[in-house]
Amino acid sequence: MSTNKEQAITFIDEKGEMLTGMSDFLWDHPEIGYHETKAAKLFCDTLQQEGFTVERPLAGIPTAFSGTFGSGAPIIGFLGEFDALPGLSQVSECPEKKAVEVGGAGRGCGHNLLGVGSLAAAIAVKHYLEQSGLPGTVKFFGCPAEEGGAGKGFMARDGVFDELDIAFSWHPGEVNSVACESTMANYQACYHFYGVSSHAAMSPELGRSALDALELMNTGVQYLREHMPMDNRVHYAITNTGGTLPGVVQPYAEGLYLMRAPQLGQAKDLYERVNRIANGAAMMTDTRVEIEFVKACSNTVMNTNLLQVLQRNLEQISVPEFSKEDFALAKAMRATQKGSASYFDELVLDVTDPEEQEKLSQNSNSDIHNVVMPFPMERQGFASSDVGDVSWVCPVAQLNIATMPAGTAMHSWQEVAVGKSGIAHKGMLYAGKVLAGAAIDVLRDPAVVERAKQEKLKRTKSQVYCAPIPKEVKPKISEGI
Ligand SMILES: [Zn+2]
Ligand SMILES: [Zn+2]
Known part of the structure; x- marks a missing residue:
């Protein structure tokens, strides 16, 4: 790894306290889709302090914004989400269902980590651009209302992502893997x-x-x-x-x-x-x-060229080291979710080399999956995401990073309970590092951008993005998911 790249990645550790403080603040103030005023203010203030040019609102949505640094091509975007889920209030690190506020919102999809992890990547890439003197622009997008609100769908419809060459994002989960699942x-x-x-x-x-x-x-x-x-x-x-x-x-x-x-x-x-x-x-x-x-949301167009850059960085950058306390919490939380399906086990089935499969299977008994999964087979997932619309505008690739105990179900009180634990913090910073590493590789070898764009044209059969949300429809600000 080059010195500049290494320094940029280490910069995330230097900013670690500020970043984990931000994600904890978001966890403590869970705002649902299109109501994320505290979150948007925190992100915009931080972006300004870190030397980004802030633009707000975007697409007429008060809690949508961007932060930009640098000049020229390639223009690389990081997508950040920060909305919470209604009704999922839960006491932190408590191994039984217990609300902080009965009926209140909670961090059931880990978006407090998602937004800040992507911001960490943007800050590191800015540091790299300053040190290396290479041309390029980094943009962080604050994308509200992923849960049931299709924030990015409205933003894509209104051309917010049009200038991007590529974009990266990630999602908190139970494995460290590139995201090879298309969404519906x-x-x-x-x-x-x-x-x-x-x-x-x-x-x-x-x-x-x-x-x-x-x-x-x-x-x-x-x-x-x-x-x-x-x-x-x-x-x-x-x-x-x-x-x-x-x-x-x-x-x-x-x-x-x-x-x-x-x-x-x-x-x-x-x-x-x-x-x-x-x-x-x-x-x-x-x-x-x-x-x-x-x-409405578009399906996600996968991009193997960009996923390979992410995979390389997943393997290059050290996975977090979890403490005894982290494992103890994971064990306690895991005991509350009997028989939950593990995405890890599903991915292990893709591995054809029996020796590698055996090695990974040993990890399946671990309470935290702290290994890097090999490049998985592409598959059709059943969830939906408004990242789909961005993937029709420019090539997009995403990661899944372990921020919660093995086998934790998404949108569960268990996921909320671990959202500001050591496991979550370490996973989030790791996600930021891998995303930053991938973007830095693209800045150093912009030919990847062209290959990714060619692949997108092939996969979409050169169809131009046609926003599924009609022009006159405005975001619906509701409690519905
Ligand atoms: Zn969700
Ligand atoms: Zn989510």
């Missing part, structure tokens, strides 16, 4: 049914039940499930039942639907089929339905 495209819509209220016993013939309509819509969708592609998904939540008195015919009811498919076009087809079911339900009940488009 999705559409989210709210179905508002309007009926007529009346006395359910004295004048039922005058009533038109919006709740009946919503129930029929759900029944219709159950039948649809048998006749849609096997890898498609439809989920729903009833967000308003219209009332609590059975003696009143419910004049209003609403449901929030989330439809997913591996490709954007398939998700759109599914959305349109669900819309027809909603219209059918309204017709059957003599009610009216209004379909409110909420948001």
